[in-house]
Amino acid sequence: xxxxxxxxxxxxxxxxxxxxxxxxxxxxxxxxxxxxxxxxxxxxxxxxxxxxxxxxxxxxxxxxxxxxxxxxxxxxxxxxxxxxxxxxxxxxxxxxxxxxxxxxxxxxxxxxxxxxxxxxxxxxxxxxxxxxxxxxxxxxxxxxxxxxxxxxxxxxxxxxxxxxxxxxxxxxxxxxxxxxxxxxxxxxxxxxxxxxxxxxxxxxxxxxxxxxxxxxxxxxxxxxxxxxxxxxxxxxxxxxxxxxxxxxxxxxxxxxxxxxxxxxxxxxxxxxxxxxxxxxxxxxxxxxxxxxxxxxxxxxxxxxxxxxxxxxxxxxxxxxxxxxxxxxxxxxxxxxxxxxxxxxxxxxxxxxxxxxxxxxxxxxxxxxxxxxxxxxxxxxxxxxxxxxxxxxxxxxxxxxxxxxxxxxxxxxxxxxxxxxxxxxxxxxxxxxxxxxxxxxxxxxxxxxxxxxxxxxxxxxxxxxxxxxxxxxxxxxxxxxxxxxxxxxxxxxxxxxxxxxxx
Amino acid sequence: xxxxxxxxxxxxxxxxxxxxxxxxxxxxxxxxxxxxxxxxxxxxxxxxxxxxxxxxxxxxxxxxxxxxxxxxxxxxxxxxxxxxxxxxxxxxxxxxxxxxxxxxxxxxxxxxxxxxxxxxxxxxxxxxxxxxxxxxxxxxxxxxxxxxxxxxxxxxxxxxxxxxxxxxxxxxxxxxxxxxxxxxxxxxxxxxxxxxxxxxxxxxxxxxxxxxxxxxxxxxxxxxxxxxxxxxxxxxxxxxxxxxxxxxxxxxxxxxxxxxxxxxxxxxxxxxxxxxxxxxxxxxxxxxxxxxxxxxxxxxxxxxxxxxxxxxxxxxxxxxxxxxxxxxxxxxxxxxxxxxxxxxxxxxxxxxxxxxxxxxxxxxxxxxxxxxxxxxxxxxxxxxxxxxxxxxxxxxxxxxxxxxxxxxxxxxxxxx
Numbered sequence: 001x002x003x004x005x006x007x008x009x010x011x012x013x014x015x016x017x018x019x020x021x022x023x024x025x026x027x028x029x030x031x032x033x034x035x036x037x038x039x040x041x042x043x044x045x046x047x048x049x050x051x052x053x054x055x056x057x058x059x060x061x062x063x064x065x066x067x068x069x070x071x072x073x074x075x076x077x078x079x080x081x082x083x084x085x086x087x088x089x090x091x092x093x094x095x096x097x098x099x100x101x102x103x104x105x106x107x108x109x110x111x112x113x114x115x116x117x118x119x120x121x122x123x124x125x126x127x128x129x130x131x132x133x134x135x136x137x138x139x140x141x142x143x144x145x146x147x148x149x150x151x152x153x154x155x156x157x158x159x160x161x162x163x164x165x166x167x168x169x170x171x172x173x174x175x176x177x178x179x180x181x182x183x184x185x186x187x188x189x190x191x192x193x194x195x196x197x198x199x200x201x202x203x204x205x206x207x208x209x210x211x212x213x214x215x216x217x218x219x220x221x222x223x224x225x226x227x228x229x230x231x232x233x234x235x236x237x238x239x240x241x242x243x244x245x246x247x248x249x250x251x252x253x254x255x256x257x258x259x260x261x262x263x264x265x266x267x268x269x270x271x272x273x274x275x276x277x278x279x280x281x282x283x284x285x286x287x288x289x290x291x292x293x294x295x296x297x298x299x300x301x302x303x304x305x306x307x308x309x310x311x312x313x314x315x316x317x318x319x320x321x322x323x324x325x326x327x328x329x330x331x332x333x334x335x336x337x338x339x340x341x342x343x344x345x346x347x348x349x350x351x352x353x354x355x356x357x358x359x360x361x362x363x364x365x366x367x368x369x370x371x372x373x374x375x376x377x378x379x380x381x382x383x384x385x386x387x388x389x390x391x392x393x394x395x396x397x398x399x400x401x402x403x404x405x406x407x408x409x410x411x412x413x414x415x416x417x418x419x420x421x422x423x424x425x426x427x428x429x430x431x432x433x434x435x436x437x438x439x440x441x442x443x444x445x446x447x448x449x450x451x452x453x454x455x456x457x458x459x460x461x462x463x464x465x466x467x468x469x470x471x472x473x474x475x476x477x478x479x480x481x482x483x484x485x486x487x488x489x490x491x492x493x494x495x496x497x498x499x500x501x502x
Numbered sequence: 503x504x505x506x507x508x509x510x511x512x513x514x515x516x517x518x519x520x521x522x523x524x525x526x527x528x529x530x531x532x533x534x535x536x537x538x539x540x541x542x543x544x545x546x547x548x549x550x551x552x553x554x555x556x557x558x559x560x561x562x563x564x565x566x567x568x569x570x571x572x573x574x575x576x577x578x579x580x581x582x583x584x585x586x587x588x589x590x591x592x593x594x595x596x597x598x599x600x601x602x603x604x605x606x607x608x609x610x611x612x613x614x615x616x617x618x619x620x621x622x623x624x625x626x627x628x629x630x631x632x633x634x635x636x637x638x639x640x641x642x643x644x645x646x647x648x649x650x651x652x653x654x655x656x657x658x659x660x661x662x663x664x665x666x667x668x669x670x671x672x673x674x675x676x677x678x679x680x681x682x683x684x685x686x687x688x689x690x691x692x693x694x695x696x697x698x699x700x701x702x703x704x705x706x707x708x709x710x711x712x713x714x715x716x717x718x719x720x721x722x723x724x725x726x727x728x729x730x731x732x733x734x735x736x737x738x739x740x741x742x743x744x745x746x747x748x749x750x751x752x753x754x755x756x757x758x759x760x761x762x763x764x765x766x767x768x769x770x771x772x773x774x775x776x777x778x779x780x781x782x783x784x785x786x787x788x789x790x791x792x793x794x795x796x797x798x799x800x801x802x803x804x805x806x807x808x809x810x811x812x813x814x815x816x817x818x819x820x821x822x823x824x825x826x827x828x829x830x831x832x833x834x835x836x837x838x839x840x841x842x843x844x845x846x847x848x849x850x851x852x853x854x855x856x857x858x859x860x861x862x863x864x865x866x867x868x869x870x871x872x873x874x875x876x877x878x879x880x881x882x883x884x885x886x887x888x889x890x891x892x893x894x895x896x897x898x899x900x901x902x903x904x905x906x907x908x909x910x911x912x913x914x915x916x917x918x
Contacts, residue, residue, distance in 0.1 A: 002595065002778055006603050006817050016822035017570070019830070020903045024910070026833030026840070029721045033856055037693060039723050042821035044610040053572055053817055057600075061581035064596035068580030082584050085536050090745075094547025100747030101562050101884055102551070103876070109549030110746050123529045135622035135748070138802045146664060171802050173795035178633075179664040183795040221518035252516060253523040276807030277597035278587035278619070278767065280749035296660070318660035322563065322625035322653040322736075323747025335543050341533030353515050358503045374507075374515045401593045406586070430503060461592040464774035466782050468591075471772035475784060479761055487770040488616050488761070488784060489606040 001462040003059045007490045010046035017050070063462045064277070065406050071432050073359075075378045075409040075421025076169065076217060078247045078269035085339065086272060086332035095331050100323040104308055111307035114300045114324065117334040118284075124337075124345065125246070125263045126256020127286030131295045133325040137244065138171040140264035140283025141211075145179035146317040147287060147294040148209045148238050148262060154294075154315065157236065159208035165194050167217045167413040169244060181208060188415055192218040192371040199228065203235045213242035214258065215376035217413040217421070219356065221248075229259025238262065238291075243283075246270045247425070248353060248377035251346025261288045271333035282329040296320045351426035352377040355433060359424050362437035366444040370416050378423035380416050391447040393418040395454045398465060399446070402458040403439040553881035556909040559838075561860050561900030562689070562884040563624065563651050563736060564744045567717075567827070568903055570818045573741040577811050587803055591772075591782045597806060598781035601769045604813040608753045611719045611816070612733040613726025617755035619767035620809040621801065624736025625654040627752030628683060628713055629661035630799060631732045634756070634763045635681035635709040636667050637798050644681045647673035647699055649688040650713060652889040658683075673699060679708040681732075686714050686722070690886065690898055691835075691860025692852055697728040704729065716740055716753070716812075718858050720824040721832070725755075732756045741815030742808055751808035761785070765799030827903050831859035835901035838910050839863070842899065845917055851896050860900040862886065868895045871917070878916045 029038065048056065065072075072079035090096065098107055118130045134140035145162065152159045162176035165186045173183040184202050189195040193216065203210075210232045214222045222228065232239045241260035247270045255263045267273045268281035275281070287295065293315040301310045309324075340348065353376055360369070360379040367381035383393040397407030397420075409421040424433055446454055458464060477483040485491070509515060516524075534542070555566040577583060581596060588594030588601075601619045608617035621627045632644045644667060646655055659669045667680075675682050682703035686696050700710035712730040714722075717739050725733035738750040756764060762785065770784035787793065819827065839861050843850050851862040865871050868885045875882035883897030901910070 002780065003599065005599070005606075006813075007606060014820070016820050016826060017818060019568070019823060019826045020906070022830045022833035022837075023907050024834055024837035026835070026837035028829060029832050029858075032836075033693070033721075036697065037723055037856070039719065039721055040727070042825060043613075043719060043724070045607060045816050045819065045821045045824065047820040047822075048817060050570075050572060050818065053814065054575065056817075057576040057814065058579070060596040060599050061576075061579045062596070063594075063599070064581045064585045065590075065593040066581045067584035067586075070593075072586060074586060077586060079586060085540060087578070087583075089540065089543045089547075092544060092547040093552050094544075094550045096743040096745050097552040098550055098746040099553070099558060099560055099566075099744050099881060100564055101560055102553070102881065106551035106876070107746065109546040112549065113543075113546050120530060135626070135805075136801070136803055138800045139622065139626075142664070142800055146660065149664070170794050170797075171800050174793070174797040174800035177795040177797070178661075178800050180666065223518045223520070226520060226522070249519070251525060251528045253519055253525055257523055257525075274583045274807075275586045276583050276805075277585040277594070277600070277810070278806035279803040280622075280751075280805045280808055281803065318663075319625075319653060319656035320660055321657060321748075322623050322651070325747075326622075326749040327746040328743075328749050331543070335539060337530070338542060339534055339536065339539040342528030342530030344533035345530070346528060350512050354503055354507075354512065357507045357509075357515050361507045374509070374517065376518075397590065398592070401590060406593060407590050409589075458592050462595050463592055463778050463780035464776060466591050466772035466774050466780045468772055468782050468784075471770050471782055471784060475761075475770055479758055486615065486758070488602075488768055489609045490602070491606075 003056065003063065005490050006046040006048060006056055009048055009052060009056060012047060014047040014049050070404060070406050071428055071436060072406040073408045073422045073424050073436060074406065075380065075423040076244050077409065078423060078425060080272055080425040081427040082272050082274040083336060086335045089335040090328045090331040108307055111300050113334050114330060115302055115307055117330055118300065120337045121265060121284060121286060124250055125265065125286050126254030127263055128289045129292050129295060130284050130286040132284045132330055133296050133321045134283040134285060135321055135326050136279060136281045137264060137266045137283040138175055139320065140285045141171055141175035141242065142178055143296060143320050144240055144262040144264055144285045145175055145181065147291050148240065149179055150294040150315065150317050151238065151291055152208055159206055161206045162208055163202050163210040165212065167415050168211060169217065169242060172211045172242060176211065192220050193222055194228065196224060196227065199231060203231060203237065205235065207235055207237040209238045209240045211240045211242060213245050215245050215248050218371055218380045219375040219378040220371060221376055225258045233259065244269065245377065247349060250349040251342060252349055256288065262291055267329055267333040272336045273329045273332040280326050280329055282326045348426045355424040355426060355428060359422060359433045359437060363440045366440050367420060378421060380413065381420045381422065382416050383418040383420055386444065386447045389447045389451045391451050391454055393420050396420060396443055399443045399454050399457045400439060402460045405436055405439060553879065555904040556906055557879060558881040559899045559901065559905065559913060560881045560884050562898065564747060565739050565900060565902055566904050567739050569741050570815065572818050573811050573814045576814045577807055582810055583807055588783065591780060595780055598769050600810045600813055601806060602781050604809040605769060607813055607816045608755050611716055611724065612755040613724035614733055614755040615758040616761050616764065617753060618764050619769055620804040621752030621754055621766055622805060623748065623750050623752045624713065625657035627734035627754050628654045629658045630765045631711045631734045631754060632658055632662065632667065632681055632683065633798060634732060634760060635711065636665065637763055638709065638760060639680045641678055641680040642666055643668045643670060643678045644683060645670055645672050645675055645679055647682055647684040648694055649690050650683060650685045651689045673702065675703050675706040675708045677706055679706055681709040681711050683711045683713065686712055687718060687858050690862040691857045692855040693857060700729045717824065717828050720828040731760060737812045740812035742811055749805060749808055751805040751812055763798055766801045767804050831902040834905055834910065835859040835861060838899060838901050841914055859902060860898055862896045862898045864896050868897050871897065875916055880913055880916060
């Protein structure tokens, strides 16, 4: 059921593919370059014929779960269906064939698309301008924090702390630290929402910003968001919105109206660009007027109906990525927004909230629900009730895999023990939600009747549970020079595996 | 569904949202059919001018290359492109194995021990490598030697500012230097003495970071051979369309001593209870979701699908196919350089330096040349004076296996 590596399939007898010959009188590298500049041995790439390559990758594809075949109830990840028209749009030669250093005159359509996408995102989140450069959500977070730092610097204010709730995504504190800030954690109250008392005690003249996602990672809307915004702004700090959960309220409300000053969005979540097995994504950042001067260069400007790239932005934080961002992903997101329209996006968010509440209701007696509903687009349950049977959230996740469902996000947010975070999205049918709830019920029943069998799952996938601890131990051995097997790459060895099953 | 939930309307589910925040509707047009959507998007695409591959002589970090059909045939498989980051290893073996193969291919190409699952692009790869050097050496200055891609340097500066890292130009490291960063071949296409730069860095206890062109490594000595500690680069040439600059793929490889400081995802082998080999995300303890504010990088994903494209490309080419591609590009570029330098007023800039498939040439009036070629449907050289004042009226031309000899003739005819 597993597939050998291309390196293991490689055969020295395979001829290289037929490629163009030079057909000009130019010299060869060995004719002109000094010997020490040349490579001694050709790189150890595998040698396979095209049919072997196609089969190899087709077999590997069959080892994956994907949105095209499976329900992915991954909390915080918004795994909705990726419309295939998006792919067709990005593949149009008029987009895919553009060189980034063509003259502006020759790329007016591309710039127009970027400009229109920016306008659409501004309308959806309620901000003044948007940069499309960041390549991913975490990249967007960091970009926004750099702008916030530049904003405070421009006012000669020395603000060194960024407040982050204890339920926040791990990227939040990491992005803050990489932007030069000291991270201060704010506690959640018993209802799962940020504690205003704790926030009050942490806010100070040192505070540069509060990073918040709303609804929070528990799927709960921060009811007191307007008070929070007022408190933060009263100290002279800014409010940053982590857009991971934007799918909860498009067309229902807007982060800009809530008082957020900077907003990052994940085009690969909310706006259906495919996840690609972990990227490429895109993480545009929207800002209110105060932060506009600090946007990365270049921005796209419309001057007398003509589109231009503006590199002259003296207060800009500079460039955060080469060229203009993940343009191909921008094409896909724009195509989606155009197809959905304002009415379709509003409906999408309402349906997402409806799906989450429906699914939550279906499983509320099977798993623990640490917080009261209603939820927004996702909910966090806990497998804590199965603890007495020796069953953990991890076991539930693996058992779901055996039932053709991808697993929910588990052990996140950190504030809920044995967390199981479920986000069904609007593109799943009621029948799928019912089937998923049925699988949960079956697993919970099994946890009570025969918990040991659950520890063995998954049994119907290409591999069973993989020994990650053993893998880490072998990496350590390699890094400490006690083993020749690099673990993190293939290398021809006399014996590639462990002596026996462990 | 509302009945099952036990509420009467959608509004009952949205009660936590203050009324003052509720919107009537979005200020966007209503949705369209797929037909109308595609008509509008296609109209935008049609407003762009696409230069044919064979008549594109402009590089500067993004190159036209022959892309085997196998690449799109694999990356357009929905099992790959609609899968998530492989958190559940047992249900993601295809993605994990592809990344593991990519890591091995990059490690082989660069002749270094370990490569990660990929990064966003060449620019952020340079910046991430500099962060590694900063953490590893505890020094806060990085040197940029020679003509490194100006946009990479801009990104490096933006990254460095957040962490108090000073970016300076120069090739003479001191005891304060965390790393010397150079590009081989450089932004103009010229080769530099990578061995000497690496040695100079090591003499001062600094790391040597080589930003390399992956295709060039089929013929040039790889970073691992001349002792560079970290190799990074842009992988667009390995099977990815120009796509107005992205998405492409950054790569990073290093000596095993630096493994724990590598940013981003790393995939390793692991075994199940039956002794079957599989692949898992490894060394997660370095990463943001565990280390939070103590992580060395905030990167949470990679460019998996682009890395997959690159893996298919490298596997298709194999060691000798890749060398053929590099070799043909080399010969054609040298042929083009020879012919262009015969034009009146045209002369090779830096004639004492060697190049591979991109080279700088001084021309009478760069903008006039470029406009003249554009009128004939040819994307001519890149005006590098835009970034470097001393290079006013210098164009860099590039040639690859897609620029056939007749295309070179056509270019010359326009300029003659």
